[in-house]
Amino acid sequence: MEQIKWGMIGCGNVTEKKSGPAFSKVPNSSLVAVMGRSAEKAADYAQRHGVSKWYTNVDELINDPEVNAIYIATPPDVHLDYATRAMKAGKAVYVEKPMARNAAECEAMNQVSRETGVPLFVAYYRRTLxxxxxxxxxxxxxxxxxxxxxxxxxxxxxxxxxxxxxxxxxxxxxxxxxxxxxxxxxxxxxxxxxxxxxxxxxxxxxxxxxxxxxxxxxxxxxxxxxxxxxxxxxxxxxxxxxxxxxxxxxxxxxxxxxxxxxxxxxxxxxxxxxxxxxxxxxxYPEHVQQPLIETIVQQLRGEGQCPSTGETGARANALMDQITHQ
CATH class of the missing domain: 3.30.360.10 (Dihydrodipicolinate Reductase; domain 2)
Structure with missing residues (x-):
């Protein structure tokens, strides 16, 4: 990919400073569309952050032909569903942490990534801070x-x-x-x-x-x-x-x-x-996820490697399951 054009699902607090603005500050990357369940909130986010398009429907965002990568910034209960839809549509996925609600959902996400060949990344940005x-x-x-x-x-x-x-x-x-x-x-x-x-x-x-x-x-x-x-x-x-x-x-x-x-x-x-x-x-830098997003963009462009993938991200869920399910 020459240019990574992101579609963002979710317009909550994490996207205001930690992640959202960084997508358009990384070289060869831009945030071109956002989606929120509330039309008012989605439109407001797009207006304030200079994003050209907004949606209230997940599939419309995922299937936007201009979008070639998806950032999922929602609570974990829908990570598996949205990541699966995006990867099956051929769109690279960057998902918030924790990767999902449990290790089984993480493994299901990784299985879709393996089957489709579409890369999956997780927002464990401390690896690059x-x-x-x-x-x-x-x-x-x-x-x-x-x-x-x-x-x-x-x-x-x-x-x-x-x-x-x-x-x-x-x-x-x-x-x-x-x-x-x-x-x-x-x-x-x-x-x-x-x-x-x-x-x-x-x-x-x-x-x-x-x-x-x-x-x-x-x-x-x-x-x-x-x-x-x-x-x-x-x-x-x-x-x-x-x-x-x-x-x-x-x-x-x-x-x-x-x-x-x-x-x-x-x-x-x-x-x-x-x-x-x-x-x-x-x-910390102004946008804490920016260093990690840079590595994702570099990998998608064939110029580097991101240290936080679906395979590494699933490990944290597995450990938390072991600790809490005694």
Missing amino acids: PYFVKLKELIDQKVIGDIRLVTVQIHYNPYAEEIGEDARPRWRVDPAISGGGHFHDLASHQFDFLEYVLGPVKLAQGISRNQAGLYEADDITVANFEFESGVLGTGSWCYTLNPEQRIDESQLIGSKGKITFSFFERFTIKVETADGTDEYLIP
Whole structure:
């Protein structure tokens, strides 16, 4: 393909800054059409972002002859359906994370990709963000020696709409739509990146429960996991604590030191060894998905390779299924 012309399904928050504008900022790429169930919202998004066409029907967007690649920016419950329609129409697919509600749906998507020969990519953009590229570099250079242990902590307070008499929790905590709760939303990024830098996880187990009763999904998860390399990992995810208890901190503990970093909220990487302490401040770019979108465009043009595919993206769902279905 000389020019990658994107059609975007969904006009929600993730598309406003993280992804949408990036499609037209990447060389040889442009966002030419958007689709939303609400005509008013679709038209408004198109007008504000300079997109020439908008639709309220998925098939009309997918079958637009100008569109040759599809970005699916919807909740996970329709990822399998929309990705299947797009790939069978011969359109390359870039789908939001988590890739689907469970590992079985991910495998079904990958099977369609294999049968049609149409590429499938997943929005695990941390694989290309400068912050995490630096983190991978530090690991590969063995600045803390051989990695022995990984620890992950995500302890958050509830979102405002999840508490009170008028609580109206978001779709992310409706398992029928999201496949789980906040764990599925955030831990998917974490497991994808950890496998990217440390290799495959061969064993994962955990306990997941609903303690606070704010919504249907589980709100606390603890897990242990083992990588094929021998590295061990442990994690805790809780979403019903006080704001003062909020923490997003992970550590890589090696034979010669440790690296402390954040998956979501901070932009510093702290390296501690016998030689002293080094800190790296690496803010995220304006559009966090842009570096990954660049690699997708390059692959579709035969000029490179995207590190986040349907095959790699399905791994995070498989691990989360293992942890939560005990």
